[in-house]
Structure formats: structure tokens, C-alpha cells
Amino acid sequence: xxxxxxxASEKARLSEPxxxxxxxxxxxGDSLQLQQALLAGxxxxxxxxxxxxxxxxxxxxxxxxxxxxxxxxLLEATFKGAGAxxxxxxxxxxxxxxxxxxxxxxxxxGRAVQINTGTGxxxxxxxxxxGLEQLAPLxxxxxxxxxxxxxxxxxxxxxxxxxxxxxxxVTDGEDKPEKYPHLFAGCELVIINKIDLQPYLxxxxxxxxxxxxxxxxxxEILTLSASTGEGLNAWQDWMLTRAHHD
Numbered sequence: 001x002x003x004x005x006x007x008a009s010e011k012a013r014l015s016e017p018x019x020x021x022x023x024x025x026x027x028x029g030d031s032l033q034l035q036q037a038l039l040a041g042x043x044x045x046x047x048x049x050x051x052x053x054x055x056x057x058x059x060x061x062x063x064x065x066x067x068x069x070x071x072x073x074l075l076e077a078t079f080k081g082a083g084a085x086x087x088x089x090x091x092x093x094x095x096x097x098x099x100x101x102x103x104x105x106x107x108x109x110g111r112a113v114q115i116n117t118g119t120g121x122x123x124x125x126x127x128x129x130x131g132l133e134q135l136a137p138l139x140x141x142x143x144x145x146x147x148x149x150x151x152x153x154x155x156x157x158x159x160x161x162x163x164x165x166x167x168x169x170v171t172d173g174e175d176k177p178e179k180y181p182h183l184f185a186g187c188e189l190v191i192i193n194k195i196d197l198q199p200y201l202x203x204x205x206x207x208x209x210x211x212x213x214x215x216x217x218x219x220e221i222l223t224l225s226a227s228t229g230e231g232l233n234a235w236q237d238w239m240l241t242r243a244h245h246d
Contacts, residue, residue, distance in 0.1 A: 013116040014130050017099045017106055042157055045125035049132065049160025053143075059087075059243040060143045062159055064183060065167030066176065067149030070193040072101045073226040074167070074235070075144060079108035081229075081236060087243050088141040092131045094123040094148045101146065111135070122153035125160055142243045151176070155183035163242055169194040170203050177211040185215040189222065189238060196225040 053060050065071050075091060082089065091112040093102040102114035113135045115127050128145065137143050145161060147154040166187040168176050171194055177184045184190060190212050198205060205223070212219055222238065224231030 012118060012120055012127050014113065014127065014134065015099065015116070016113045016134065017102045039156070042125045045129055046158035046160040049125055049129055050162070052132070053160060053162065056137075056139045058137055058139065058141050058143055059163070060145060060159070060161040061163045061165055061239065061242070062145045062147060062154075062161040063165050063167060064147040064151075064154045064187070065149065065191075066151055066169065066172050069149070069167045069169045069172065070226045071146050071149070071167055072104055074191070074193065074224075075110075075146060076104055076108050077226045077229065077232055078144070078236065078239070079105065079110045081232060086142075086240065088138045090135050090137045090141065090143055092123075092128065092135060092143065092145045094127075094146055096120065096148065117148060121148055121150045122157055123147050123159060124157045128159045128161075142239070151180035151183050155180075155186055163188060165189045165191060167191040167193060168208075170198050170201055170205065170208075174204055174207045174211070177208065177215055181215050184212055184219075187216070187219065189220045190216075191235065192221065192223045193226055195223045195230060196228050 063071055079089065089110060091102070091105045091110055093105065093112050093114045094117060095101060095114070096117050096119065098116070099114045102112040105112035113131050115123060115131050117123065117127070123145065132143070135143070145159060164187045166184050166189070168190070170192060192205070192208060209221055212221055220238070222231060222234050224235055226232070
């Protein structure tokens, strides 16, 4: 929890690359009571976010995963492969520091707002609420949230999103689902990236899939390479199906 990992010790900063403006957000407490109050308050803000998204027919996908799994590269490939019939897409980028990932999205022609969490290890509903206000996504659009690279706290905080996706890479090894069950059990889709590297690794892909299905029997699993484009169509189809039906 946040009181244990120290993410309450610094306020978050939210900004858009090239902009001087930013917002200072929450500061968490250290006691168990404050943690419980934080989660209760977060859930209420998440409900507000979800209601606002639904009222504007905006689909929001929360992309969580390990550091270095390739989350930003997947979003880059998504923007580069977007067709003319796709809904408008925008991104909320979560990192402790820098605007590097938001700039990468902008370089692909996308619009992104960077949320810097300082020492915080996850995004929360208040950050998303402030980010949506600055991002101002269009009705009937798609908002992609790239959460802070972390397999623990992001799973605990509802952002108001309609869909949760977990991402790992074959280079993470076979035991990540078993080590971090809460995140993988709570997602409807798990993406296993860097499939192009599997021939060079001593990794049993079937074992990863077996572990995932043991944790979450209904989970969908996609294997792809954001670098080579292998399997990217399946991700695009999954995403667009959700966007068109929410």
C-alpha cells in the first residue's frame, strides 16, 4: 500500500509537454485510517470519472505493467497504425518524472498530458480527473492511460476506467503473474510483448499463459511485438471493439 512504499511523501505534477502549467494534487497520509480514507475518497472520484466518461461516450483503457514492458512503444505503434475510421485518441501518461513518454506520443501525432507523480508509484482517480480536465477529450473518443510502471499499487486504485489491461514482456520471465497476482487477476486482457525475442530466451510462454489463466480463467491473452508489429492487429481489434461498444 501507499503508506508502506512512500508514495504519499510528494504531491503529483500534471503538465502537457511544452506547457508551463501544472497542477499540484493530493498528499496521502501515513496511518492505516488515512489509507482507508484515501481509498474511499479515491473510489468516489473514480465513480465521478466513470460517470463523466459514460456521459460523453468516452472509452478509457488503463494500461498497467512492468517498467520496460513496452507500454509506450505499444501506444506509439497504435497511433502510427491508426486508420481514418478510428475514434479520436488521446493519452494520459503516468511517470514519476520527465515528460519523455508524452513527447513520444506527440511525435506520433497524438495528444498527451503527462502526469508526474514525484515519489508516487501509481496514478489515482484525482490525478485522472485533473488530467481529463486538461486533456479535454472529444465525445465518442478513446483515452489511453499509461500507468506508472509498477505491478503493485496501480492495481489497487480505481481510476474510473472501463477497461484494465496488464502488460508484461517475455523478458520479464515466467513468474511475474504468480509474484504479482492482484494486478493480473484484475485485468480483462494481458499483453505479452517482445515476442520477437522469445527464440533467444529460456522462457516458457505456455507456462506464463497457464499461470495467467489459473489466476483469471476468463482473461484474454495477446502475444505481440510492438517493435516488429507482429500481433499488433489483434490489439487494435480488441481496443476498437471496446471503443465502438461502450
